[in-house]
Amino acid sequence: MFRTDTKRVIRSGYRNFMRSGFTSLASVLIMTITLVVITGLLYVQTTLQVALNNIKDQVDVTIYFTPKTPESDIKNVETGLNKLPEVASIVYISQDEALAKFKERHEKDYLTIQALDELDENPLGASLNVKARDPSQYETISKYFEQDTLQAKQALTVIDKIDYHQNKIVIDRLTSIINGAKRLGFALSLVLIAISIMITFNTIRLIIYMSREEITVMKLVGAGNKYIRGPFIVSGMLVGIFSSIITILLYWPVSWWLGSQMTEFLGVNLFKYYTSNFFQLFFIMLASGVIIGGISSIFAIRRYLNK
Amino acid sequence: MIYFNNVTKKYKDETLSLDSVTLTVAPGEFISVVGHSGAGKTTLTKLILAEESPSDGTVFFESTNIHKLSSRELTKFRRRIGIVFQDFRLLSNKNAYENIAFAMEAIGATDEEIATDVPHVLDLVDLGHRINHFPHQLSGGEKQRLAIARAIITQPELIIADEPTGNLDPLNANEVVEILKKINKLGTTVILTTHNRNVVDSIGGRVITLEKGRLIRDDKDGKYMI
Numbered sequence: 001m002f003r004t005d006t007k008r009v010i011r012s013g014y015r016n017f018m019r020s021g022f023t024s025l026a027s028v029l030i031m032t033i034t035l036v037v038i039t040g041l042l043y044v045q046t047t048l049q050v051a052l053n054n055i056k057d058q059v060d061v062t063i064y065f066t067p068k069t070p071e072s073d074i075k076n077v078e079t080g081l082n083k084l085p086e087v088a089s090i091v092y093i094s095q096d097e098a099l100a101k102f103k104e105r106h107e108k109d110y111l112t113i114q115a116l117d118e119l120d121e122n123p124l125g126a127s128l129n130v131k132a133r134d135p136s137q138y139e140t141i142s143k144y145f146e147q148d149t150l151q152a153k154q155a156l157t158v159i160d161k162i163d164y165h166q167n168k169i170v171i172d173r174l175t176s177i178i179n180g181a182k183r184l185g186f187a188l189s190l191v192l193i194a195i196s197i198m199i200t201f202n203t204i205r206l207i208i209y210m211s212r213e214e215i216t217v218m219k220l221v222g223a224g225n226k227y228i229r230g231p232f233i234v235s236g237m238l239v240g241i242f243s244s245i246i247t248i249l250l251y252w253p254v255s256w257w258l259g260s261q262m263t264e265f266l267g268v269n270l271f272k273y274y275t276s277n278f279f280q281l282f283f284i285m286l287a288s289g290v291i292i293g294g295i296s297s298i299f300a301i302r303r304y305l306n307k
Numbered sequence: 308m309i310y311f312n313n314v315t316k317k318y319k320d321e322t323l324s325l326d327s328v329t330l331t332v333a334p335g336e337f338i339s340v341v342g343h344s345g346a347g348k349t350t351l352t353k354l355i356l357a358e359e360s361p362s363d364g365t366v367f368f369e370s371t372n373i374h375k376l377s378s379r380e381l382t383k384f385r386r387r388i389g390i391v392f393q394d395f396r397l398l399s400n401k402n403a404y405e406n407i408a409f410a411m412e413a414i415g416a417t418d419e420e421i422a423t424d425v426p427h428v429l430d431l432v433d434l435g436h437r438i439n440h441f442p443h444q445l446s447g448g449e450k451q452r453l454a455i456a457r458a459i460i461t462q463p464e465l466i467i468a469d470e471p472t473g474n475l476d477p478l479n480a481n482e483v484v485e486i487l488k489k490i491n492k493l494g495t496t497v498i499l500t501t502h503n504r505n506v507v508d509s510i511g512g513r514v515i516t517l518e519k520g521r522l523i524r525d526d527k528d529g530k531y532m533i
Contacts, residue, residue, distance in 0.1 A: 008412050019400050217396045220356060221457070222386035223413035225378070 005227065013234025023207055024239065030203045031243035031293065032250070034196035035285045039251060041189040042284070043258075043270060048185055050268040052178050059174065061138055063128045064160040067095065067121070074126055077155045081130060084144060086137035091129040098124040125160050200292055204236055205300040215304045225305045229298070236297030240289025247289075248282045308334045308465070308496060309355060314364035316350050316520075324350040326520035327364070332498065334464070337491040339507045340500040341531055342517035348500035351517070352469045355498070356388065357381055386414045389458030389495075393470035395450040397442040397457075403429060404438050407457050414461050424460060432456045432486060448479030455486055459495070466490060468499040472506050484509055507531040 017024050065074055074092065081087055093101070099122050106112045116123075132138050142162055145152050208215075211232075218228045251274060259271020274281065311330040317323055325347045332338060340348050353359040354366050360374045367373070368384065376384055397406050404425055411421045429435050432452040442450055451471055458466055468487060472480035484506055491497045501507060507514060508531060516524035516532065524532065 004418065012409075015405075016400050213396065214398050214400075217398065218409070218413070219382070220358070220385060220390050220396075221410045221413055222382055222461070223409070224382045227413060 005230075009227070009230030010234050013231035014238065016231055017235040017238045020207070020235075023210075024235075027200075027203045027207060027239045028242045028246070031200050031239050031289055032246045034193075034200045034292065035243050035247040035289055036250065037192050037196045038288055039247060039281065039285060041192065042281070043273075044185060045189070046273060047266050047268055047270070048181060051266070052182070054267050055174060055178065057131075059132075059138065061130045061132070061141055062163045063130065064163070065125045065127060065158050066160045067123060067125045069126065069158040071126070073154075073158050074128065076151070077158075078128055080151050080155070081128070081141070081144065084141060086132050086134075086140050088131045088133045090131075093127045093129060095122050095124060095126045098122075098127060197292055201296040201299070204239070204293065204296040208232060208297065208300040208304070212304050215301070219305075229301050229305060232301050233294050233297045236293035237290045238293070240291070240293035241286065244282065244285035244289040247285050248278075251281070308332050308369060310365075310367040311351075311354075312365045312367070314354065314361045314366060316347070316354065316359060317362040323520050325354070325361075328517075328520075328522045330515065330522060330525075332496065334496055335491075335494060337488070337497045337510060337512040338499070339510055339512060339514045340498065340517060341502060341507055341514060342500075343502060345519075346517040347520040348502075348517055349469055350520075352390075352467045352498065352500060355465075355467060356385065356390065386461060387464050389461065389463035389466040391451070391454050391458050391466065391468040391471045393473040395442070395447075395454045395474075397450060397454060399442050402439050402441050403434060403445070403453055406442070406453060407460050410457050410460050428456045428460050429453075446479075447475050448482060451475060451479070451483050452486065455483065455490075459490055463495065465496045465498065468497065470500055470502070472501060472503055477505065480506060481509070504531040 063077070071094070078090055078092060081090055099116075102124060103113060103116070130141060132141055145156055145159065145162065215228055255271045255274035258266070259269045259274070263269045309330075309332040311328050314325055314328045315323070316325040328347075328351070340351060342348050350359065354361055355368070355373070357373045357376065365372055365374070368387075371384070373381075373384060398409060401409060407425045407428060408421050411424065416424075426435065426438065429438055432455055434449060434452055434456065437445060437449060437453075442453070445453065451474075455468075455471075458468075466487070471483050471487070475483065480503065487497055487499060488510065499506075499510070511528065513528070514524070514526050514530065515522060516526075
């Protein structure tokens, strides 16, 4: 009995969807817009996330030590910093490494290299390159040395400079921009998704409104509420299924273009993102489409069934 | 079979549609309800179907007060009644076969029953050749015959025909009346509303006359008299 009913409901919903031709097409297109918006926001979030990570990666605090500081002193500072929960990683650059890097950077600048060679000893100090887990934590790290502890005082005697103070304004500004973009992006996503869901819901409601006479007839013929509602839900879900297929197909050329032309600018290859997350993306579209379509139908038909 | 006990129906805008109507319908009767537009004929049928509730009084179908039924019981109750409307009210997205199959599916008939009964009933109303046509491809008379086929497929105890001839030419109207008479002869109670003199005279059964919501005449072997 249940199987027969399910079969009939699905068949009836499928026929209604197919026979409504233009109306079905219209709702599929509207739903497609919703899914395009949802997927677009996923793309934006991904790009934003990658960009944020890149920026975060570029921010660091470098502690320069005066030349000739014994390595043991530097190691002491490193272990002290490592105890801070905010510190993500520390890279130690020795005096020799610093010199090598300097020479590499000024490879073509003979005058500087010559001047450097004139000196008997290495004028560059060793340094510690510290990365924080989050850009907002750099201040805490640099304040570590302002503390009134023995360790900090000892460290200050061998530290030449901490370039956080030089970068402070830039870092602060970046931190607030990043946080702002995140919050704005999230709020915007919610608003856009809400609007497009409302439009889709309204479209489905209009379609069911056009069928209100038929719903009355079905009731008078003796059909139960479940049996009347079923085909409408199936139609709504079909709208979702077809729209998700259209959307995933639409995103193929779009992602390809973004991947081939915009990878440098965005800092992420979106075509790669599309191909490696294809099934995940399609599943998100399908699930959103089917859920929005199905639930819209349930809500839209409720008022006609309760009469 | 049906008892109207002092039934009054007032709509929200204070129009009095039925005014203290008391009425009994016996099983197997063919009743014509006549009256001008707005006399309360359609309200009468809506009350039997529980599409509307009475403002006062009670309507019984056998021993059940139909306005006290739950939504689920109401669905079951409606399966005992076949309905034919002036404007046909067919399901426009379904073809002739599916329109009738829907009524059978609604009462839980099996696929086999549907496959044998539907072509049979379509032949009965002379629509065998229109089985795959959609309502918009049928003429007025054909639509009404399809609607009658839908109403009788579930073998109801009562058929309510609300102005079934209102949108038809005399020839088609006559055909519809003949079909209804045939159904009545097979034992189904029929309640037909109309304001068509020829229809009433050709049926020649019991005639109930409504005027401004009041039952003013109930003749055993009536004629159309307004």
